[in-house]
Amino acid sequence: MxxxxxxxxxxxxxxxxxxxMSEKVELLRSIDRILAEDVYAHVSQPPFERSAMDGYAVRSEDIRTVSRSNPVCLKVIDRVCAGEVTDKSVHAGEAIRIMTGAMIPEGADCVVKQEDTDYGQEQVKIYVSLAQKMNCCPAGEDFHQGDCLGWEGEKVDAYMMASMASGGIDSVPVRRxxxxxxxxxxxxxxxxxxxxxxxxxxxxxxxxxxxxxxxxxxxxxxxxxxxxxxxxxxxxxxxxxxxxxxxxxxxxxxxxxxxxxxxxxxxxxxxxxxxxxxxxxxxxxxxxxxxxxxxxxxxxxxxxxxxxxxxxxxxxxxxxxGSQQTSLVKKEADIAYDYPGNKGSRRVLKAYDDGHAVHITKGQHNAQMRQGIGTNCFVDMPAGTEPLKAGDKVHIWRL
Missing domain, CATH: 3.40.980.10 (MoaB/Mog-like domain)
Incomplete structure (x- = not known):
């Protein structure tokens, strides 16, 4: 031999x-699979400018000089919730009641959170001055159409799945x-x-x-x-x-x-x-x-x-x-306690790495498996290794 x-x-x-070979799987079945090619967003996320909070969509010009002691009163012309779209535009002296996630109406350029108003339904008093785009999430805040959401060889995790769902992707190219x-x-x-x-x-x-x-x-x-x-x-x-x-x-x-x-x-x-x-x-x-x-x-x-x-x-x-995720990561670690060394051939030893030191288990014979329960690494013990003291360095493979 x-x-x-x-x-x-x-x-x-x-x-x-x-x-x-590669195959396409449904998005919700792609978790932990390896991408066979780069995946790009079909749509931006969010695909439109939206409100960051519950409040009133207004024109910043209308509330430029507003304060607690000098509020302005605006006419409420509509209400829009997440998932709804209003056909009305905000003009001078007007506001639209808006909820978190709803599309910013045409004409409005900021959102006053409801806590800074009197919660009016037909007329609303505004108590703060805001600059343009305040409390508005821009279109593409997370990513834009055409952005790469996952590179070939990456493992699909739940964040990637969520991003692909938001990006309009319903099937994912993966390695079988x-x-x-x-x-x-x-x-x-x-x-x-x-x-x-x-x-x-x-x-x-x-x-x-x-x-x-x-x-x-x-x-x-x-x-x-x-x-x-x-x-x-x-x-x-x-x-x-x-x-x-x-x-x-x-x-x-x-x-x-x-x-x-x-x-x-x-x-x-x-x-x-x-x-x-x-x-x-x-x-x-x-x-x-x-x-x-x-x-x-x-x-x-x-x-x-x-x-x-x-x-x-x-x-x-x-x-x-085709995975980019490195297997068998090898690193140096401290041994937790004295070890008699290794006079014979190179050996692989079952061990547990707790992040501070490596604990070599008892029971290293060829037929012993119980001592492997809960282990997470192997110690690579070269031939001719001299006796080791606690704190000495060894090389391990993380599994």
Whole structure:
């Protein structure tokens, strides 16, 4: 087994994948999707000049010398609420009762808030002087027709959805969701919901990978268990490749008598991209290209499978969706307490970053998953790391 670095493994996978096709979805179904092209406003927001408050639309010229002790009395010629339009214009000595959000009537150039009046219905006393445009929201205050509301590669959030709705957009061009398939192998596995037999364990890998693929906004085309039967594994890979963009397998990649994946992929005519990463857990990981689809073959040990899944799939999905959002953000952080170091190969450790320090969990063995509950990062522990003291710097990947 010729091992390569994690970074080389990531690079080899990224070389062979491309963006998935685009599709249009209804605006209200676009949340968290990746834009396939720039989106521009069809209309300005607001599309007209409107009142910022409840009051009276007047001409600033008519109230130029007004004060509390010297009010002016104006004739109220109409009332307009949000969503309504008056056909009357404001002339000298006139006012229109107006509510927040309503269009500023023709002839008016400011709005006197109702608290600065006597609330008159037919005649209104105005007690303040205002300049032009006071208490008026201009057309295009938020954005103008033709402004870009979202750039290609951006993830649609609720603010963007609201802006697109205001901009008159009813369908959104996005990258379709990546279709992923999961094949779990290993005669020791049993599906949940059945009584556990002697020598068997429940299929944690299928549960983890299914959950994470859904969290990463993929469509799961298959989630199956095929044991250690070479013919069934072969048929499963062939079936999954018909629809999936990427296939994940677990188990069967090491050097045991039932580690069948390397030979199966060769017989299928797949191009082996690599077999072996200089990293623990996950050293026997293999990746291949079958029918133009990447097949990532993970270890059968649950933590090994989950760790390498995160480190390979997140950059892969970023490229396949054209996302501008950086996956696997790597940063330096303080370790929360002493750590004995790492005399062996480069290791990935489950940890929790609380914003001040990183807490490495207990239970880092390949099959231990419970200690990963609530974690949010991996510590990248290089080979030969000397013992660390609390406060020493380490590098982490935020997940």
């Amino acid at each position: 010729q091992t390569i670095t994690l970074e080389e493994a990531q690079a080899r996978l990224l070389e062979v994948v491309h963006c998935v 969701k990546v279709r992923a398939a999961v094949i779990t192998t290993g005669e020791e596995l049993m599906p949940h919901g059945q009584p556990l037999l002697p020598g068997k364990i429940y299929n944690a890998n299928l549960a983890y990978l299914t959950g994470r693929l859904l969290q990463l906004d993929c469509n799961l085309t298959e989630g199956i268990f095929v044991g250690d039967d070479a013919d069934k594994i072969t048929a499963a890979v062939e079936k999954c490749a018909e629809e999936a963009d990427v296939i994940l397998t677990t188990g069967g990649v090491s050097v045991g008598v039932k580690d069948l994946l390397p030979e199966i992929m060769k017989k299928l005519g797949a191009d082996i991209l690599f077999h072996g990463i200089d990293l623990k857990p996950g050293m026997p990981t293999m990746a291949s290209l079958y029918g133009g689809k990447p097949v990532i073959s993970l270890s059968g040990n649950p933590f090994s499978a989950s760790a390498v899944f995160e480190l390979l799939m997140q950059p892969l999905l970023q490229k396949m969706t």
